[in-house]
Amino acid sequence: MNYKIIDKETYYRKGVYRHFTQDCKCSTSMTARTDVTALAAYSKQTDTRFYINFLYVLSKALNSRDDYRMAYLWQTDELICYDVIHPTQYVFHKDTETCTPVYTEFREEYDVFYRHASEDVERAKQTREYGLDAANHPNWFDASYISWLSYDALNIELPDGYLYFLPIINWGKYREENGRLLMPVSVRMNHAVADGYLIAHVFRLLEKEMADFVGRT
Numbered sequence: 001m002n003y004k005i006i007d008k009e010t011y012y013r014k015g016v017y018r019h020f021t022q023d024c025k026c027s028t029s030m031t032a033r034t035d036v037t038a039l040a041a042y043s044k045q046t047d048t049r050f051y052i053n054f055l056y057v058l059s060k061a062l063n064s065r066d067d068y069r070m071a072y073l074w075q076t077d078e079l080i081c082y083d084v085i086h087p088t089q090y091v092f093h094k095d096t097e098t099c100t101p102v103y104t105e106f107r108e109e110y111d112v113f114y115r116h117a118s119e120d121v122e123r124a125k126q127t128r129e130y131g132l133d134a135a136n137h138p139n140w141f142d143a144s145y146i147s148w149l150s151y152d153a154l155n156i157e158l159p160d161g162y163l164y165f166l167p168i169i170n171w172g173k174y175r176e177e178n179g180r181l182l183m184p185v186s187v188r189m190n191h192a193v194a195d196g197y198l199i200a201h202v203f204r205l206l207e208k209e210m211a212d213f214v215g216r217t
Contacts, residue, residue, distance in 0.1 A: 003071070003139070006079040013193065017079070020192035021072075025161045029188035030199045031153050034206060036174050037181045042214040052117045054171070055143060057213050059087050059106040059113075061205035062141065062167055068202070070193045071138065072163040085166060087143040089117070091124040100124045101132045103140060110213075142168045150175040154186040165190045167202070 011017055020026065036054070043050040062068040062085060069082045086106045090099045102124045107113040134140075146154075150173040158164055167189050174183035187202045 002083040003080040031186040033182040070165040082139040
């Protein structure tokens with residue numbers, strides 16, 4: 001785990017950061033229906049899991065820009081940017097109706113990521129422990145699939161004043177609309193390091209990464 005310390009005096013969002021870490025500590029979130037028609041078709045054609053393919057595309061999108069890899073170290077009052085962030089995915093156990101967190105390292109090589117993510121899920125199916133270990137996984141972002149519903153809106157609340165900067169991403173079932181498969185995706189970020197533009201940009205990055213992914217030879 002490596003990171004660089006951001007100079008808060010030269011940080012390009014200096015004024016916004018100061019305001020939303022001192023005057024008005026809050027988060028912001030956005031939900032949008034994302035076209036996953038091509039990714040779903042690719043997954044079917046290649047006999048691969050759509051869920052893991054989307055997790056890969058999502059991880060690649062978030063790692064493509066410093067703004068999505070920010071964190072706050074309260075022990076030293078430092079703003080940092082991780083070199084890489086990894087997804088914390090979840091396995092749902094039908095018998096107990098509980099979830100187990102799954103820590104999967106992001107790898108740029110798709111085949112490596114796909115294999116490791118699949119293995120991580122299978123191992124998690126063997127336990128019913130919640131097993132969240134955030135202390136030892138500081139540069140992991142939350143990536144949670146809500147498989148039971150194609151929802152229209154979702155909001156994640158954190159304690160007032162809690163400066164948690166990594167993205168929290170949720171997505172639901174995709175549904176067909178006018179011949180396209182649209183999937184709700186929700187992005188929550190702290191307002192100190194992200195505003196409407198940066199959150200909306202996540203969806204644009206997802207579109208780009210999905211197009212690049214399905215178009216690769």
